[in-house]
Amino acid sequence: MKAADLHCDVLFKMLKHPELSFREPSGGKLDVTADRLREGEVSLQAFAIYLPEDGPKDPETVLREAELFWSKVLSEKGIRLIRTAGDLQAAWDGGQTGALLSLEGADGLREQWWCLRLLHLLGLRLLGPTWNWANWACDGAMEPRGGGLTRAGKRLVNECESMGILIDVSHMSERGFWDVAELSSRPFFASHSNVRAVREHSRNLTDAQLAAIFRADGIVGLTFVPWFLSDREPASVDDVLRHVEHVCSLGGERHLAFGSDFDGIERHVHGLSQPGHYPSLADALLKRYPEPIVRGMLGENAVRFLRKYLPQ
Numbered sequence: 452m453k454a455a456d457l458h459c460d461v462l463f464k465m466l467k468h469p470e471l472s473f474r475e476p477s478g479g480k481l482d483v484t485a486d487r488l489r490e491g492e493v494s495l496q497a498f499a500i501y502l503p504e505d506g507p508k509d510p511e512t513v514l515r516e517a518e519l520f521w522s523k524v525l526s527e528k529g530i531r532l533i534r535t536a537g538d539l540q541a542a543w544d545g546g547q548t549g550a551l552l553s554l555e556g557a558d559g560l561r562e563q564w565w566c567l568r569l570l571h572l573l574g575l576r577l578l579g580p581t582w583n584w585a586n587w588a589c590d591g592a593m594e595p596r597g598g599g600l601t602r603a604g605k606r607l608v609n610e611c612e613s614m615g616i617l618i619d620v621s622h623m624s625e626r627g628f629w630d631v632a633e634l635s636s637r638p639f640f641a642s643h644s645n646v647r648a649v650r651e652h653s654r655n656l657t658d659a660q661l662a663a664i665f666r667a668d669g670i671v672g673l674t675f676v677p678w679f680l681s682d683r684e685p686a687s688v689d690d691v692l693r694h695v696e697h698v699c700s701l702g703g704e705r706h707l708a709f710g711s712d713f714d715g716i717e718r719h720v721h722g723l724s725q726p727g728h729y730p731s732l733a734d735a736l737l738k739r740y741p742e743p744i745v746r747g748m749l750g751e752n753a754v755r756f757l758r759k760y761l762p763q
């Protein structure tokens with residue numbers, strides 16, 4: 452069964468370890484590789500540009516990761532860049548893995564709008580204004596101040612909308628989330644967040660936030676970060692299913708997707724530690740939900756959303 456994954460951090464890992472390729476054997480250092488995407492029938496994978504906390508946050512580092520996306524990921528056979536709805540359809544129908552470029556935190560752009568425009572040319576189609584802390588655009592979900600979008604952050608959202616870049620609210624403060632909800636004329640989405648009613652964590656979404664995403668025709672990528680799933684570790688696939696169940700109880704079954712955060716985490720859900728494990732998640736879902744619903748959750752909901760809202 453075809454899967455879609457809205458978030459991974461393999462570009463950041465390859466920036467840190469230039470000797471790694473995007474193939475097996477990766478010396479066991481990478482969760483996401485071309486072979487594992489194929490093995491897991493991952494037909495759509497978003498690749499985030501994330502800047503390490505301890506490194507420079509500037510346009511050069513952002514572009515270095517974009518270059519890795521092109522030189523290491525897109526050069527693999529069977530992987531196809533997704534810039535438009537048509538690209539996505541062609542990759543899906545042709546049994547390829549569609550690769551989407553996203554930016555996790557706009558810190559490195561430093562309000563340099565040329566850099567945003569250049570990234571757009573390089574394929575950027577998803578953008579989260581901030582990571583966990585505050586930056587020039589917005590406060591993050593872990594920032595105690597809890598501020599929303601700044602004036603420049605509002606411009607960022609508007610610029611993205613005019614270019615056809617979708618806004619990812621996963622790391623935003625609650626205030627920032629509601630600013631996006633108010634400002635946006637287009638649907639927004641959460642690439643890798645879970646349900647706060649199931650696991651109290653500031654990176655997880657409240658029921659009101661989830662309902663707002665569903666109303667806006669957006670999607671939520673539930674994530675496999677153990678500490679966002681449960682307060683007990685190791686987390687299990689059953690913990691993922693508890694979050695799925697809650698989204699369904701809010702009427703969100705057609706807005707549910709997954710965003711693994713593979714290569715962004717050091718600890719994993721038991722039995723769900725790399726893209727090749729998507730079929731076992733599908734099996735667990737099939738024990739609880741009808742097949743058409745599971746197909747939606749695993750991949751088709753994300754593809755429907757992107758086909759509708761990426762540039763045509």
Ligand SMILES: [Zn+2]
Pocket residue numbers: 555622643712715
């Ligand atoms: Zn993240």
